[in-house]
Amino acid sequence: MSLLKHRTGPSLPTSATGALMAVASMSTIQLGLALSVPLVDQLGALGATGLRLAWAGLLLLALIRPRPRDFAGRDLLACTLLGAVSAGMMVFFMLAVTRLPLGTASALEFLGPLAVSLYGPGRGRKRWTVMAAIGVVALTEPWRGGIDAAGAGFALAAAACWAAYILLTQRVGDSVTGLNGLAVSMPVAGLIGLLVAAPADLEHVTWRLLGAMLVLAALGAVLPFALEFLALRRLTTSAFGTLMSLEPAIALLAGLLVLGQTPDLAPAAGVAFVVTAGMGATHTGARPTPTTPEPHDAKTSTTVGSPSS
Secondary structure, eight states: OHHHHHHSOOOOOHHHHHHHHHHHHHHHHHHHHHHHHHHHHHHHHHHHHHHHHHHHHHHHHHHHOOOGGGSOHHHHHHHHHHHHHHHHHHHHHHHHHTTSOHHHHHHHHTHHHHHHHTTSSSHHHHHHHHHHHHHHHHHHOGGGOOOOHHHHHHHHHHHHHHHHHHHHHHHHHHHSSTTHHHHHHHHHHHHHHHHHHHHHHTTTOOHHHHHHHHHHHIIIIIHHHHHHHHHTTTBOHHHHHHHTTHHHHHHHHHHHHHHOOOOOHHHHHHHHHHHHHHHHHGGGOBOSSOOOOOOOOGGGTOOOOOTTO
16 A cells, blocks of 8 residues: 555656646647537538537537436536536537637637636736736737638627636536536537528438547537536636637648648747747636535425446
């Protein structure tokens, strides 16, 4: 036993663990988005997003098997709202990347988490927020003009959904055991995604496309959303919002490697700013205590879930 304890190294700080989860989430979701772009020509932006969300909802239902009757009414409502904003975030962003480079769309979408980070305590956090904002401006290059207005509008709508998503994810993650909240919210998002896509957008679906979207759902929806749930149990919403400044940089890299979208000098400088801001935000971003909901008896009408999930 003593030998085992000797070999076990010190655990990572709470903020570092949360940061690693957030970075892994951003990387997988941007890779999934980049791989989804070529499928838009065959399914349309709404069709591709609707199928991916629907598959993600089915996967989580099968893996977690939540029981809605065990949720308090307020928690079930929060999960439903989370599903709605998750669908909006994915649908609006996919519409944006059909009109804008992946890095530019992601930079505009980051304004949502940036707004969340502005409400965090401490002057140091404001400093990282300002640095991240400078990076976003460099990535979007507004002085050059010519940005697609509809694409920018869709990206900003995704930004608003993302801000609501961060706040609701922490709310649900704090009150619902394990990933049960995600297993309720994601099927809601999938249903909304399919309704938005409508049958006309899905008429060209083939078995090959269904299989491809299943893989992309696991990579670009189930895994990143689960990681974000866990990260927000370890980080404040302000720190998480500022840490999301890394996402435009990751999107820029994914666009370069997968889609061949080469950035100019200003976007490359913007990457340096947002990466620095994201790293700085994690130093003071740990929550006082990782929030783990206490299990309660179902008769008390509070939220419970399977400890093994």
